Amino acid sequence: MKRLMVIDMQRDFVDEDGVLYSPDAAAVIGPVARIIGEYTAANLPIVATRDWHDPDDKEFERFPPHCVANTPGARFTAAVEEAFGNYENLHIINKTRYSAFFGTDLEGLLEKLKPELVEVVGVATNICVLHTVEELRNRDIPVRVHSEAVGSFDPEGHVFALKHMEAVLGAEIVK
Numbered sequence: 001m002k003r004l005m006v007i008d009m010q011r012d013f014v015d016e017d018g019v020l021y022s023p024d025a026a027a028v029i030g031p032v033a034r035i036i037g038e039y040t041a042a043n044l045p046i047v048a049t050r051d052w053h054d055p056d057d058k059e060f061e062r063f064p065p066h067c068v069a070n071t072p073g074a075r076f077t078a079a080v081e082e083a084f085g086n087y088e089n090l091h092i093i094n095k096t097r098y099s100a101f102f103g104t105d106l107e108g109l110l111e112k113l114k115p116e117l118v119e120v121v122g123v124a125t126n127i128c129v130l131h132t133v134e135e136l137r138n139r140d141i142p143v144r145v146h147s148e149a150v151g152s153f154d155p156e157g158h159v160f161a162l163k164h165m166e167a168v169l170g171a172e173i174v175k
């Protein structure tokens with residue numbers, strides 16, 4: 001059966017007062033919430049990742065401090081929080097790097113969830129979405145990326161990443 005991965009739909013990325021907000025990332029909130037709704041209605045497992053940094057994370061040498069653990073900016077954006085509600089088939093993965101596999105128990109979780117297909121939505125297309133899809137494909141897990149439900153502050157990076165995921169990583173890209 002298919003499983004959904006929702007990447008980093010957090011306030012610091014998609015809310016107007018977020019540290020790394022961009023309108024192109026915020027534009028995916030509606031499509032992401034709709035797809036979450038399809039999964040909760042069908043009672044299918046959802047894995048949601050959160051960027052989850054210590055205050056002195058090395059990543060802050062490249063990006064302004066964002067998604068510091070247990071701060072408001074690290075919370076899911078309101079529409080996504082609402083779409084999740086108290087869904088019992090939701091698995092949250094806190095991560096410190098672009099790939100949701102690095103330093104997390106995602107590998108073990110996927111062994112339990114046994115996905116025949118992982119559908120991927122969220123932000124940013126060319127960073128955490130790309131690096132997580134790469135790792136899924138390394139494990140020969142079929143991946144479908146919803147192009148209207150992934151977004152980035154970097155429009156060129158967004159287009160590159162979609163092409164790369166399709167042509168090089170063998171992911172299916174759908175609208």
Ligand SMILES: [Zn+2]
Nearest residue numbers: 051053059067
């Ligand atoms: Zn980060």
